[in-house]
Amino acid sequence: MKKRIVAYKPLPDDVMAWLREHAEVVEVDAARHDAFVAALKEADGAIGASVKITPAMLEGATKLKVLSTISVGFDNFDVADLTRRGIVLANTPDVLTESTADTVFALILASARRVVELADFVKAGQWQRSIGAEHYGVDVQGKTLGIVGLGRIGGAVARRAALGFNMRVLYTNRSPNEHAEKTFGARRVQLAELLAQSDFVCLQVPLTKETHHLIGAAELKAMKKSAILINASRGQTVDEAALIDALKAGTIHGAGLDVFEREPVAADSPLLSMNNVVALPHIGSATHETRHAMARCAAENLVAALDGSLASNIVNREVLKP
The missing domain is CATH 3.40.50.720 (NAD(P)-binding Rossmann-like Domain)
Incomplete structure (x- = not known):
């Protein structure tokens, strides 16, 4: 049975197609807060960026094991809370x-x-x-x-x-x-x-x-x-x-x-x-080539983390310790 992934940021068509080969993907507009929180409760993983994910939003999301951010920064997450919940946080530090x-x-x-x-x-x-x-x-x-x-x-x-x-x-x-x-x-x-x-x-x-x-x-x-x-x-x-x-x-x-x-x-x-x-309007990595590479990297991080094989790009590596 395929894992369920919430995509809360639009992804390039080829990246979305690749994700759908590996998981059931539910696209959600994060601006619709209640719908987004509800989707997280049914998800095994999520991928996106530019949205603050608070501990309150994760209450009841007992299936959630991975959050993959399309960014190098991770200040939109409470890393300690994710670790306590056993949720892996992955980022994209090299491609940008x-x-x-x-x-x-x-x-x-x-x-x-x-x-x-x-x-x-x-x-x-x-x-x-x-x-x-x-x-x-x-x-x-x-x-x-x-x-x-x-x-x-x-x-x-x-x-x-x-x-x-x-x-x-x-x-x-x-x-x-x-x-x-x-x-x-x-x-x-x-x-x-x-x-x-x-x-x-x-x-x-x-x-x-x-x-x-x-x-x-x-x-x-x-x-x-x-x-x-x-x-x-x-x-x-x-x-x-x-x-x-x-x-x-x-x-x-x-x-x-x-x-x-x-x-x-x-x-x-x-x-x-x-x-x-x-x-400038926060364009640090905003080129067609780099944003595509970031999305692909985040997608690969997510799929690998869900099957337990992700070895790099892990923010809270301590969550993997026995």
Whole structure:
């Protein structure tokens, strides 16, 4: 008898067809909360993304053994609760590394060279003469990049910075990244030193209790006035109110943001009216190729976990212990 899977996010046709070969698939719109919760109660597994799954939603879902998220981040789940229930949580950490690193570097370049602001300047018909110093940007090549969290994506950003733009790379991490140090000349430092020396401060950390508002007023004040903050990790790693104040006051030069404390960001957010802010709609991995690969990876994770053969991409590996 086939296992029952709830798909709460639209999947590519070929991925859905592949899943149907291995399981009975029930498609549910997660926005219909009651129907979604009811479907989980009858499911062996579920696949999706961008929806917060609370412990209350899982009460009575006694058959549920696997949740497979189409993302690398897993802050939409109470991992400890899933482990207590014996539910495996799988994610997709590898397939989005390069496309997300591309987005990070796009933010660095766009923020430094004022790409969005000046593109709008041209489109508005304001380019009437050669531009002057009031429209100049700042160099990226040869500058210092500080990466907070040198994991997969941070390492890919460091490679682009060191090999492509001759940048000096500083980083903070729970443990040394020997590959980055040997290959890209990255140097591990304390956060205070990274903030004080970096021309660009790039956040590449997951959202945890420890990283919530990791960057606040004190950290922003510790940065160079000429520095640019880049965040393509999770919005709540930055105290957004403090960032707005710092940008208004000129405490830092600018920001490139793919994530916000609340998403979608409010249309009246002061961040959206600032010329020194580049704001993107959380597109880190949003390419046709990468999103397809993520969906396929999540589907394979789910099927393998249901038959007990999944060996990688497990967030709460302790759930497998006897």
